[in-house]
Amino acid sequence: MARVAISRVATPVDEERIYDAVKKAIDDLGGMEEFVEPGEKVLLKPNFVSPRPPPVTTDVRVVRAVALQVKEAGAKPIIGESSSAMTHWWREGMETRDVMEMLGAVDMAREIGVEIEPFEEDGVFKSVRVKIPGAVVLKEAEIAELPLRVDKIVPIPVLKTSMEGGGITCCIKDLHALPNTFTDRLRWHRSELWQKLVDILRLVREKISLCVVDAIRAMEGDGPIHGNPVDLNLIIAGDDPVSTDAIAAKVVGFEYPHYEVGPIALAHSQGLGVGDPSMIEVLGEDVEKVKRRFLMASCEIVTPHFENVLVCEGAACRTCKAWIKFTLYMLKDTGFFEQLKELGKTLHFYVGLDPPFPSDLDEVREMTEEALPIIFGDCAISAVKNSYWVLSQGELRGKVLLMPGCPPFACAQQASQIIEALGLEITEREAFKYVPT
Numbered sequence: 498m499a500r501v502a503i504s505r506v507a508t509p510v511d512e513e514r515i516y517d518a519v520k521k522a523i524d525d526l527g528g529m530e531e532f533v534e535p536g537e538k539v540l541l542k543p544n545f546v547s548p549r550p551p552p553v554t555t556d557v558r559v560v561r562a563v564a565l566q567v568k569e570a571g572a573k574p575i576i577g578e579s580s581s582a583m584t585h586w587w588r589e590g591m592e593t594r595d596v597m598e599m600l601g602a603v604d605m606a607r608e609i610g611v612e613i614e615p616f617e618e619d620g621v622f623k624s625v626r627v628k629i630p631g632a633v634v635l636k637e638a639e640i641a642e643l644p645l646r647v648d649k650i651v652p653i654p655v656l657k658t659s660m661e662g663g664g665i666t667c668c669i670k671d672l673h674a675l676p677n678t679f680t681d682r683l684r685w686h687r688s689e690l691w692q693k694l695v696d697i698l699r700l701v702r703e704k705i706s707l708c709v710v711d712a713i714r715a716m717e718g719d720g721p722i723h724g725n726p727v728d729l730n731l732i733i734a735g736d737d738p739v740s741t742d743a744i745a746a747k748v749v750g751f752e753y754p755h756y757e758v759g760p761i762a763l764a765h766s767q768g769l770g771v772g773d774p775s776m777i778e779v780l781g782e783d784v785e786k787v788k789r790r791f792l793m794a795s796c797e798i799v800t801p802h803f804e805n806v807l808v809c810e811g812a813a814c815r816t817c818k819a820w821i822k823f824t825l826y827m828l829k830d831t832g833f834f835e836q837l838k839e840l841g842k843t844l845h846f847y848v849g850l851d852p853p854f855p856s857d858l859d860e861v862r863e864m865t866e867e868a869l870p871i872i873f874g875d876c877a878i879s880a881v882k883n884s885y886w887v888l889s890q891g892e893l894r895g896k897v898l899l900m901p902g903c904p905p906f907a908c909a910q911q912a913s914q915i916i917e918a919l920g921l922e923i924t925e926r927e928a929f930k931y932v933p934t
């Protein structure tokens with residue numbers, strides 16, 4: 498039977514109490530010696546997706562606790578990651594090492610004598626092209642060289658709900674940093690994302706000996722970036738990433754994660770682990786006593802989050818809608834929606850294979866009096882291709898925006914395009930960078 502351990506972090510939460518909780522969960526599973534051998538190289542893979550503090554990213558103190566215990570077992574921990582912040586056209590435009598520095602991981606690693614090795618440095622992603630036998634979607638990919646070189650991998654994600662991750666982002670989604678961000682990471686970001694994650698899991702499954710989930714400050718709502726913090730003060734550990742994710746999902750309200758959470762369901766059905774909670778023994782804290790129903794992530798655009806926004810979809814993927822929302826959240830952080838209201842305009846997103854975009858250009862002209870129409874994604878652009886030349890080159894240029902991509906990832910540029918088209922003040926790309934408070 499698969500086993501997952503849950504331990505509680507005593508309050509007030511501090512480094513020592515986190516260490517104790519991580520140790521308790523691992524000891525309940527048999528101790529670190531069960532999972533690593535002396536002399537082995539062990540990749541510790543946190544979620545440092547961006548320079549934002551927990552719950553966007555893994556608490557550095559959890560990574561520290563795992564690193565120390567790996568060292569105590571005689572193995573060699575290496576902290577490795579490839580942050581999404583490095584893709585400048587998407588988010589902050591900084592390298593993973595900068596993100597690690599901002600999060601305090603570099604200082605922590607120096608203090609405890611542990612190596613840090615970002616998957617990419619100076620804009621170069623160190624990867625190897627590999628075939629993935631048995632893969633369903635990702636049959637071949639550029640994979641970071643470090644995870645392929647080490648003996649063991651320990652995912653250390655933070656527990657969050659996710660608009661794209663199929664319900665939650667945890668151990669399986671943590672592996673999305675392994676494909677080269679400039680080539681394979683962003684491909685198949687549509688519905689195939691879940692299967693792609695499972696294909697990556699397939700590649701490294703044998704190396705994953707232990708998973709440690711930071712559920713101290715978790716995230717509910719529109720994760721993985723824009724949700725709300727929830728203090729659960731828990732550590733969840735297991736030797737099977739599928740089981741560990743399943744119990745983590747159950748803790749936040751998914752009763753049947755092997756049906757309800759995309760990547761868990763696929764991994765379970767493809768035999769890469771156990772996702773059915775009835776087949777998992779939970780040690781330590783009683784899952785029924787610690788679980789809490791989280792607000793789930795949603796790809797729908799709702800007020801009061803976003804006023805004066807209309808999404809007109811026709812056969813659109815969930816992912817395109819998620820990236821509309823990422824773009825809107827980027828605008829929200831700048832006070833854009835107050836200015837939009839003052840202007841008396843609305844944003845109309847047209848998305849999907851068959852969006853209800855008017856075929857009559859007079860109707861489009863009329864619409865632009867009160868709204869900024871945005872044709873979002875390759876499908877929608879293809880659907881309006883007869884009007885494409887008029888929209889992009891003619892009198893409506895700048896009054897109707899075209900945002901290509903599948904899905905369109907360039908949130909910062911897309912947000913800038915919207916601001917500029919409306920003639921608003923916020924034009925600096927700097928406005929979209931995360932500034933620590």
Ligand code: SF4
Nearest residue numbers: 814817874875876903
């Ligand atoms: S562009 Fe089309 S296929 Fe691509 S994510 Fe959007 S709706 Fe889906």
